[in-house]
Amino acid sequence: MKLILSRKGFDSSAGGCPNPVFPDGRMLALPIPDAQSPIRYSQIQHQGQSIGPLVSQLTGIPSFSRRGAHLDPDLIASAYPREPGWRPVLGQHSSAQAHLANHGVGEGDLFLFFALFRPAEKQRGRWRFVPGSQAFHAIWGWLQVAEVWPLCEAEPRPTWVAYHPHCHGDRSARNSLYVGRERLVLPGLQESLAGAGVVERLAALHRLTAPGAGRVTDWRLPAVFFPGPGKSPLSYHHNPGRWQVDNEAAGFCRLRSAARGQEFVLDLGQYPGVCEWLLTPGLLS
Numbered sequence: 663m664k665l666i667l668s669r670k671g672f673d674s675s676a677g678g679c680p681n682p683v684f685p686d687g688r689m690l691a692l693p694i695p696d697a698q699s700p701i702r703y704s705q706i707q708h709q710g711q712s713i714g715p716l717v718s719q720l721t722g723i724p725s726f727s728r729r730g731a732h733l734d735p736d737l738i739a740s741a742y743p744r745e746p747g748w749r750p751v752l753g754q755h756s757s758a759q760a761h762l763a764n765h766g767v768g769e770g771d772l773f774l775f776f777a778l779f780r781p782a783e784k785q786r787g788r789w790r791f792v793p794g795s796q797a798f799h800a801i802w803g804w805l806q807v808a809e810v811w812p813l814c815e816a817e818p819r820p821t822w823v824a825y826h827p828h829c830h831g832d833r834s835a836r837n838s839l840y841v842g843r844e845r846l847v848l849p850g851l852q853e854s855l856a857g858a859g860v861v862e863r864l865a866a867l868h869r870l871t872a873p874g875a876g877r878v879t880d881w882r883l884p885a886v887f888f889p890g891p892g893k894s895p896l897s898y899h900h901n902p903g904r905w906q907v908d909n910e911a912a913g914f915c916r917l918r919s920a921a922r923g924q925e926f927v928l929d930l931g932q933y934p935g936v937c938e939w940l941l942t943p944g945l946l947s
Contacts, residue, residue: 664771665936666762667896667926668752670735671777671802678721680797682782682789687863691777691802692717696732698831703731707741719789720782732827735775737803737842737858745822750842750858752805753828758924759836765897765927768810770847772940773840775803776870778878798871799878799919804946805858808843812836850941859946867945872908872916881917882908886935887928888915897927 671681671691681691690708693701704714704727714727733742735752752773754762779800781792811819813828814835823829828837843857861868872882888905889895898920899905908914920926930937940946 663930663937664765664767665928665930665933665940666767666771666773667928668735668773668775669777669924670775673778677717678723680778680780680791681802682716682720682791683779683864685781685783687865689779689800689802689861689864690716691775691860692720693731693733696730696827696831699730699732699827700825700830701731701733701742701827703727703729705742706731706733710740716789720791730827734827735773735803735805735858736826737805737860742825745825747820747822749808749822749844750805751823751826752840752842753826753838754840754925755828755834755837759834759838761897761923761925762927763836767807767925767927769807771807772848773805773807774801775805776801779864797878798869798875799881800864800870801861801868801945803858803860804846805840805842806846807840808857809841811839811841813838846946848940849937855946862947865944867942870919879919879921881919882911882914883917884936884939885913885915886933886939887917893932894929897925898923899926 672679672694676694677692681689683689703717704712706713718724718726737750739748776799778797780797781795782789783792814837823839826839828839846855846857870881871878872880887896888907899917904918906916908916928936
């Protein structure tokens with residue numbers, strides 16, 4: 663089984679700003695812009711309301727709500743009108759899909775999605791980022807793979823998936839969809855959890871950027887992620903200089919995470935402690 667730390671959501675280059683953490687601790691990973699997508703920001707719902715005004719206010723661009731939105735990964739049933747049979751799904755193509763394929767990512771593997779976040783508040787009826795607050799990386803959702811559908815093949819797909827951005831526009835020959843499981847399956851998991859979903863509220867265990875770090879890519883991870891002898895490190899992080907033991911926080915290590923790359927893959931067969939960490943109450947709920 664493999665774990666994939668997958669970067670998805672707004673950032674400084676895609677969207678132009680972080681994703682919001684609302685005053686009640688809820689997070690929203692905003693879909694990145696996509697001119698080829700048939701979906702507009704104004705059509706996407708969060709808590710029963712269009713996210714169009716939110717993205718326009720946070721970006722400072724009034725027309726942003728009319729732009730195409732890459733609703734992917736698509737994990738929340740209420741976010742968009744659905745046809746019967748809809749399931750959570752992730753699309754990937756180009757070099758990122760090649761990286762996943764080279765690592766044999768497929769059925770049973772687990773994506774943990776992370777993004778850049780910053781606290782937001784309403785001021786005079788408009789959303790803004792809290793002045794003086796710092797951005798940070800945090801985990802916001804997950805998807806365990808049930809099936810992989812290569813869209814380059816002529817095999818017919820169910821009609822419910824026709825809306826998805828990866829079914830539109832000019833995508834690479836590696837264009838694929840990862841369809842989520844109905845229920846999560848992990849060694850030692852006793853409770854019934856959804857096979858895909860989003861974090862209800864931000865907690866310390868979802869935060870990747872180390873407290874007080876000068877860069878968002880300075881991560882603090884559970885020590886079970888530390889690459890020991892004979893273990894393959896998290897992909898894109900093979901340089902030993904990226905890793906160090908955290909002498910200030912017992913049970914943790916520090917990682918200078920790669921600024922490039924969307925998908926960081928870890929073989930859980932070599933890291934049973936990470937598999938146990940996934941069972942931490944509240945991590946995937």
